[in-house]
Amino acid sequence: MRILSQQISTYLERASWIRKMFETGAKLKQQFGEDAVCDFSLGNPDLPPPPAMAQAVRELADQADQPMIFGYMPNAGYPFAREALAEHLGREQNVDLQADDLIITCGAAGGLNALYRAILEPGDEVVCIAPYFVEYGFYAENSGATLKPVPARKEDFAPDLDALEAAISDKTRVLLVNSPNNPTGAVYTEEQMRALGELLARKSEGRERPIFLLLDEPYRFLTYDGVQAPAALGMYPYTVLCSSFSKNLALAGERVGYVALNPAMPEKAELMAGLVLTNRILGFVNAPAIGQRLMVKSLGSQVDTSVYAERRAAMAAVLDQAGMTYAMPKGAFYFFPQVPGSDDDVAFCAALQEERILAVPGRGFGMPGFVRLSFCCDKAIIDRSAEGFARAVQNFRA
């Protein structure tokens, strides 16, 4: 008997490249031992949470005997958590944000899905910049829409404005922008963000429904060499910010994120009412009580980003030694180097596997010819991969 919907059966058959790498990695680790495998396939933040978190957990433990401490709450999140977050984000995004302008969600992923359910109709399109976070397609389809990826400029992975303009159609409802970017590490400049806002303002003129500029920013805190992600929430009235504390507080399993609206959006109260409803009826109900309470007490702290900076330098040295071509990531914890001398990213990942090095083919992110390397692992593993990397490149070119 057929149990699954056609759509989910198809999704399962198309098992993601990240999952395939995870399975290959598990086999290699079983065969050769954990230490023999250099696994750069997973973007799972591995640093300990900042010290403020342990203190927050201890304080919370002392309150655990109170009634309702972990009970149901308003679907938009604890009012005190929305207030604290609005103040924090208002400063970060340079806008006058109030508690009513944001909802706390189950991670950025929950936020994106709640937003899509509130604004998308069957047949609508979400335009994004490729390469992109692989779940984006599923999220759009969860609300009956489709994802329309538009390739970034290959030299620096910046948005290609002409290509984006050409891709925007009558069906376009959202332009989804992820900066700092997974998988390229690109950080878009203030000028580029303004240009995107201006494009959407022009394209939204005369429409019944506006095109939203959707910012997905879970890596905002992690930039290098003095680069800063611009504060873009206030640049265009129909801007929506989705983000989370998964990476900056290493809180990924506790599922705390948010959707914040540009306070200048004329219909913001209506959109917020929609979001509160969709967060509930999608079954999220509300973001976790413990996570929200920990978030409030840890706001403003973050994991030790100098560790990521050291790993980035180590990975760049490995790639240089192997003669790989890449754009130095300006943010996040990924490299997206070019496959040497060919476009076959799957074959190159296989060559790396021969050396017990795990990478993910770029086609898994909508851009073949590249591979993604995540540096969510000890620097020692990165250093250890150098010889194997150089050998894999040499063998692959031969």
Ligand code: PLP
């Ligand atoms: N967006 C991007 C670009 C990501 O890389 C991730 C997670 O890796 C997410 C969204 C979802 O993160 P979370 O739901 O944990 O906030």
